[in-house]
Amino acid sequence: MVNKYDVVVEKLKKYNQEHILNWYNELDEYTQQTLLDKILDIDFELLNNIYRNKDKKVDMDNNVIEPINVIDSQNISSDELEKYIQVGEASIKLGEYAVVTMAGGQGTRLGHNGPKGTFLLDVIPPKSIFEILCDKFKIARQKYGVIIPWYIMTSNQNNNETIEFFEKNEYFGYPKEYIKFFKQGELPMVDESGKILMEEKGKFKEGPDGNGGIFEALNRNGIINEINDKNIKWIYVGGVDNVLANMIDVVLLGATIVNGYDISSKSVQKNAPQEKAGVFCKKNGKVSVVNYTEISEEMANQKDSSGSLVYGDMNILSHLFSINALNKIKDTKLEYHVDHKKADYINENGQKVIANEPNAYKFETYMFDCLEMFSDMLVLRTKRENEFAPIKNKEGLDSPQTAKELYLKNI
């Protein structure tokens, strides 16, 4: 009979990753078996492929980029607005709406010790990001008389800590049975030469598979079935780190329903053409988000007759999907992207190395890549100062300080 260990050794040899078993003989039997099983699960061909293509530039020359139609929430007529609100409210009151918050990221730029949602914003009294988000559900409960289900995507790395935080804070007074956590998938992280990094002697380093992992994770964890069973028709998906995220927006929901779209997103206008953000556009006739680096400088600077940037509507990770759209996306494999990140690891002598600079590659899918499956969507431009206060960096731009200032202006 073929021995599992031998199969693993062969596999590792083939892909030049034998170092993963360096300390195998020092491990207890349970850890040995877990490690072998985890190695057998690795798709090395996939990893090699992504790693090999890590420096490949997006070839935009063969793509036709066009502006996308955007509705500016400031220019909606009062009749239309009333209609949107009425339709959106009716849908929420019927229990057709749920929210997913993507909180599986590593938050390396912020450098907070713990899941990003547990970061305390320095207001009086201090509030965690999770509590700030939860407040919005409580307000909606009062306003619409319904308890909106809240699904929170975590990762293997932060799931337990996230749940403990909610437990400790008694779910911020929101009914516990309406808050559900589900874990996204993960992939090994590699060093700059493509070798899988070791976290401990019996464990290689893995990272969450990007916010595009949400669709597979919703499906694998039975959330899509649950949503179907509950007759929920609309799912809002947002990131964890925007303290002004308007997650329960009847205008967005109503406008999406009234105009017959299956998906919609909020956008805010860029502050400058070179602001580092993805913008909505049409790519080869499909909806797309392209980075400012992927379009020519001329296009990035192009203005319309009103002086607004033609490609200036930023993706702020604020998306609405109909259940039909989710069903369409859930089995699609999104393309992997490579992110250069800081990752602590143990070296060949078994010593822990703390990374102060990006030293590792993490493989991720981006959720906005799914938009390219659709030929049209609603992009609703909203006021930046009212709905966009991300916490990304320790200081400076998009930091706790800037988020706090914007948050205080809006409460």
Ligand code: UTP
């Ligand atoms: P970011 O791209 O800002 O990544 O995520 P991050 O991991 O939070 O922070 P850095 O880059 O390490 O500093 C945008 C949103 O997507 C979620 C994050 O939690 C955040 O809400 N996300 C990102 C996931 O849920 N899973 C992932 O694998 C990556």
